[in-house]
Amino acid sequence: MREGRKFPLFSLFDKAGSRQLQRSIGGSGEDIAAVFLQRLGYVILTRNYRRRFGEIDIVAEEGDILVFVEVKTRSSAAFGSPLEAVDSRKQRRMARAALDYLSRSKQHGRQARFDVVAVLLQPQGSPRIEHIRNAFDIQQ
Numbered sequence: 001m002r003e004g005r006k007f008p009l010f011s012l013f014d015k016a017g018s019r020q021l022q023r024s025i026g027g028s029g030e031d032i033a034a035v036f037l038q039r040l041g042y043v044i045l046t047r048n049y050r051r052r053f054g055e056i057d058i059v060a061e062e063g064d065i066l067v068f069v070e071v072k073t074r075s076s077a078a079f080g081s082p083l084e085a086v087d088s089r090k091q092r093r094m095a096r097a098a099l100d101y102l103s104r105s106k107q108h109g110r111q112a113r114f115d116v117v118a119v120l121l122q123p124q125g126s127p128r129i130e131h132i133r134n135a136f137d138i139q140q
Contacts, residue, residue, distance in 0.1 A: 029073025029119035029127075030057050036117065036129050042067065051100050054093030058117075059101060066112040068098045070135075073119040086116050086135065095138045114138070 034044055042060040049056040058069035072085050094114060102108055116135040120128040 028121070030071045032073075032119050032127055032129065033069065033071040033117040034058060036131070037069065040131075049097060049101055051097050053100075054095075054097035056094055056097050056101065064111060066102075066107065066110050067115050068094060068101070068112065069115045069117055070094055071117045071119065073121065075121045091136050098138070 030047065034047065037058065037060055038044060040062075042062050045059045045061060045066075047058050049059055056068045057071040058067075060067045060069060070086055070090070091114070098112065098114070102110065102112065113134045114136050116132045118130040118132075120130075122128060
């Protein structure tokens, strides 16, 4: 009998399940962040604004200011703070998506800022939420 290549079939399933779990955790965090922002008086305009060069989790208004929000969710603090995941590359991608949003919605001169909401899901009890207003500038 010929020996073929062996594929770790179970690890393929594990990776697919892991990705699905990550998306589920991320989606839960975005839902939590949206409710949190609404309770602070923000008006949610759109969620998951995706372009080929970047994505914005939440686009909202706080008064006259347009706010582009990145949501980072973790189920454990073992891998560091969710805020640490918003690196300079992610900031540049968000900035490009924000400029596209401003252009497409014809709001070029509108005052805007970037916020980050970190959601740490707790095994029991309410999630821990950290909100950083004006987390970074588009010039960075």
